[in-house]
Amino acid sequence: MEPSKFNSLIEVDDQTWLAFNHTQGRLIRTSEPVFRYLRQDPGAQLDEQTVARLRSRGFVVESRSKELDYVAHHLSNFRFGRPVVNVSVVLTYACNMRCPYCYETASHPPQTTLTPEMARHLVADIKRRVDEVGARGVALTLYGGEPFVNLKVARQLVEDLRVYTTAQRIELETIIISNGTLITEEAIADLRYGLKFVQLTLEGSPQYHDQVRVGPDNTKGTFYRILESAKMLLKAGIGVQWRIQISPADWRSIGDCFEALNAAGVLRHPNVRLYFFPILDIQSVCSAKSFACYEEYFSPDMLEHFWKIATAYQTNLFRLPKPVWESPYCSFVNMNTWVVDPSGRKFKCVAEIGHDDAVCGTIGEPLPGPERTRARSRELRVINRTAMDYAECRDCEYMPSCDSGCGFRAAAIKGTWDTNSCEMHKGVVPHQIAYYYKYLQQAGESSRIEVV
Ligand code: SF4
Ligand code: SF4
Numbered sequence: 001m002e003p004s005k006f007n008s009l010i011e012v013d014d015q016t017w018l019a020f021n022h023t024q025g026r027l028i029r030t031s032e033p034v035f036r037y038l039r040q041d042p043g044a045q046l047d048e049q050t051v052a053r054l055r056s057r058g059f060v061v062e063s064r065s066k067e068l069d070y071v072a073h074h075l076s077n078f079r080f081g082r083p084v085v086n087v088s089v090v091l092t093y094a095c096n097m098r099c100p101y102c103y104e105t106a107s108h109p110p111q112t113t114l115t116p117e118m119a120r121h122l123v124a125d126i127k128r129r130v131d132e133v134g135a136r137g138v139a140l141t142l143y144g145g146e147p148f149v150n151l152k153v154a155r156q157l158v159e160d161l162r163v164y165t166t167a168q169r170i171e172l173e174t175i176i177i178s179n180g181t182l183i184t185e186e187a188i189a190d191l192r193y194g195l196k197f198v199q200l201t202l203e204g205s206p207q208y209h210d211q212v213r214v215g216p217d218n219t220k221g222t223f224y225r226i227l228e229s230a231k232m233l234l235k236a237g238i239g240v241q242w243r244i245q246i247s248p249a250d251w252r253s254i255g256d257c258f259e260a261l262n263a264a265g266v267l268r269h270p271n272v273r274l275y276f277f278p279i280l281d282i283q284s285v286c287s288a289k290s291f292a293c294y295e296e297y298f299s300p301d302m303l304e305h306f307w308k309i310a311t312a313y314q315t316n317l318f319r320l321p322k323p324v325w326e327s328p329y330c331s332f333v334n335m336n337t338w339v340v341d342p343s344g345r346k347f348k349c350v351a352e353i354g355h356d357d358a359v360c361g362t363i364g365e366p367l368p369g370p371e372r373t374r375a376r377s378r379e380l381r382v383i384n385r386t387a388m389d390y391a392e393c394r395d396c397e398y399m400p401s402c403d404s405g406c407g408f409r410a411a412a413i414k415g416t417w418d419t420n421s422c423e424m425h426k427g428v429v430p431h432q433i434a435y436y437y438k439y440l441q442q443a444g445e446s447s448r449i450e451v452v
Contacts, residue, residue: 001051001055001060001061001062002060002061002063002064003037003038003039003040003054003059003060003061004021004023004058004059004060004061004064004067005064005067005068005395005397005399006021006022006023006067006071006397006398006399006400007019007020007021007022007038007059007397008020008022008397008398008429008430008433009035009038009039010430010433010434011035012434012437012438016029016437017029017030017031017032017034017035018030018433018434018437018449019034019035019038019059019452020320020321020433021057021058021059022321022323022397022398022399022400022401022402023058023067023070023071023323023400024057024058024323025320025321025322025323025326025401026057026058026059027320027433027436027437027449028057028059028449028450028451028452029437029446029449029450029451029452030451030452031451031452033046034046034050034054034452038054038059038060050452053452054452057450057452059452068394071323071388071399071400072388074323074325074400075324075325075386075387075388075403076386077325078324078325078328078333078334079333079334079335079383079384079386080335082325082334082336083133083134083135083136083137083336084135084136084137084138084139084336085126085129085130085133085135085137085138085139085336085337086138086139086141086331086334086336086337086338087122087126087138087139087140087141087337087338087339087340088140088141088143088338088339088340088350089114089122089140089141089142089143089157089339089340090114090143090144090145090339090340090341090342090353090354091113091114091142091143091144091145091147091149091150091153091154091342092112092113092114092144092145092146092147092149092150092342093112093113093144093145093342093354094112094113094144094145094146094149094150095144095145095146095149095179096146096149096179096181096182096215097146097179097181097213097214097215097222098214098215099203099212099213099214112341112342112343113145113149113150113153113342114150114153114342115153115342116152116153116156118342118343118344118363118364119153119156119157119160120160121344121363121364122157122340122344122363123157123160123161123164124363125363126138126161126164127164129336130168130170133336135170135336136170136171137165137170137171137172137173138161138164138165138170138171138172138173139172139173139174139175140157140158140161140172140173140174140175140194141174141175141176141177142154142157142174142175142176142177142191143177143339144177144178146178146179146181146182147176147177147178148176148178148182148183148187149182151182151187151190154190154191155190155191158174158190158191158193158194159193161194162193162194165194171194172193172194173194173196174191174193174194174195174196175195175196175197175198175199176191176195176197176198176199177198177199178198178199178200178229179200179201179213179222179226180198180200180201180222180225180226180229180230181213181215181222181225181226181229183198183229183232183233184232185232185236188232188233188236188238189236192236192238195238196238196239197238197239197240197241197271197273198229198233198238198239198240198241199240199241199242199243200226200229200230200240200241200242200243201213201226201242201243201244201245201277202223202226202242202243202244202245202257203244203245203247203250204244204245204246204247204250204251204253204254204256204257205250205253205254205255205256205257205260206223206224206256206257206260207253207256208247208249208250208253209222209223209257210222210223212247223260224260227260227261227264227266230242230264230266230272231264231265231266234265234266234269234271234272237271238271239271239272239273240266240269240271240272240273241272241273241274241275242261242266242272242273242274242275243275243276243277244257244274244275244276244277245276245277246276246277246302251302251305251306252305254305254306254309255309258309258310258312258313258315262313267313267315268313268314268315274310274315274317275317276306276317303431303435307435307438307439310439311439311442311443314443316436316439316440316443317435317439318432318433318435318436318439319432319436320432320433320436321398321401321429321432321433322401323400323401324400324401324402324403329401329402329403329405329406330349330382330403330406330407332348332349332350332382333382333383333385333386333403334383335383338360338361339353340363341353341354344362344363344364344365345359345361345362345363346359346360346361346362346363346375347359347360348360348378348379348381348382348383349382349407349408351408352408358378359371359375359378360375360376360378360379360382361375361376361379381407381417381418382407382417385404385407385417385418386403386404387399387402387403387404387420389404389418390404390419390420392420392422393420396422398425398426398429401425401429402422402424402425404420404421405420405421405422405423405424405425406421406424407421409421409423409424437449
């Protein structure tokens with residue numbers, strides 16, 4: 001018996017010791033002797049009963065080599081064994097807004113829009129893949145540009161997949177990533193089937209948002225329009241995920257944003273989630289886990305500031321990490337996941353959408369021979385990239401919830417996908433866990449965390 005390699009041990013203060021196991025995604029509060037034992041302090045010992053309790057919760061394992069085999073199995077199964085075909089589709093690069101920092105219009109032709117014919121190819125491609133791998137479901141993300149600009153094709157895609165998945169008796173789950181300014185009750189009704197949540201973006205305080213989120217004719221005042229969209233979605237039983245973009249110019253006014261959301265009834269609602277997104281380096285940060293990286297860009301007092309404001313509105317900003325096989329860090333490492341651009345080209349990374357030298361396949365005309373080989377190797381570069389291949393990762397407590405980090409970021413920083421990228425985990429995760437716990441304490445809910 002020995003302590004798991006994948007425990008994060010956090011001394012919150014001289015009375016509070018936390019242990020988080022990344023393989024199980026489980027948090028416990030410990031006594032000091034248990035903490036010392038898990039930390040492997042010289043001479044630290046526990047009675048058999050306590051060790052057995054820790055073992056049944058994953059904090060102690062029979063042997064670390066067996067534990068590593070267990071993690072390796074799950075990392076592999078996550079890549080090759082999850083039978084859901086998962087497609088994000090750029091319905092259009094066009095957008096009704098002109099946010100100054102947006103990278104999409106800078107690197108793509110803004111008028112490129114998915115046609116009804118290409119949408120039929122996409123559905124055919126999804127069906128082929130479902131048959132090939134015996135998938136039990138389809139996950140579709142409607143993405144842009146602004147997806148509601150191409151509502152007609154969005155409707156067609158959802159309807160075709162509804163008919164298909166119903167006939168096959170498999171699940172369809174959809175997500176929409178939207179700026180929230182074109183949502184209407186009719187549009188929600190059209191896209192309702194399988195719709196789990198819509199992600200809506202705010203720029204922080206209403207005042208700052210309305211300066212930044214402007215339309216082509218410099219129209220202002222979109223903040224409250226977006227809140228109206230959120231109300232419509234919640235009324236229809238659809239979740240809302242707020243992505244609040246943090247700008248160094250405005251972060252101190254974030255309380256105004258919380259106040260406005262709260263007053264509109266779109267903050268403390270069981271169907272509402274919220275995260276912050278740093279915009280300083282948007283092309284190198286996947287929104288999937290952007291939450292974890294603001295310490296890199298922003299000072300710890302910013303973290304403390306957000307935490308205090310969110311706590312005042314009874315909102316726990318922090319979630320506990322989960323192993324990637326339960327909550328993917330990069331979902332594109334799965335072999336059945338890709339993002340498709342309006343010309344029908346497939347990519348394996350959201351930061352690479354539309355880049356000619358990153359194409360991993362097509363949904364229509366097959367690529368010619370040599371290009372097909374290159375595309376396949378780009379695809380495998382993402383799928384086969386695993387923490388198991390990097391000694392530093394195999395030795396790292398975060399490995400089950402990090403899995404070597406973001407490949408795109410690794411390439412941007414170190415010049416190759418074939419290496420690990422620690423920035424979003426190291427130094428940040430213990431803060432996340434401690435803040436999560438401190439929130440529960442403040443809210444009088446800390447008894448939810450087991451004490452060992
Ligand atoms: S490689 Fe990185 S940027 Fe690309 S999809 Fe994965 S997590 Fe996101
Ligand atoms: S990338 Fe870094 S933080 Fe992530 S598992 Fe590897 S060593 Fe750990």
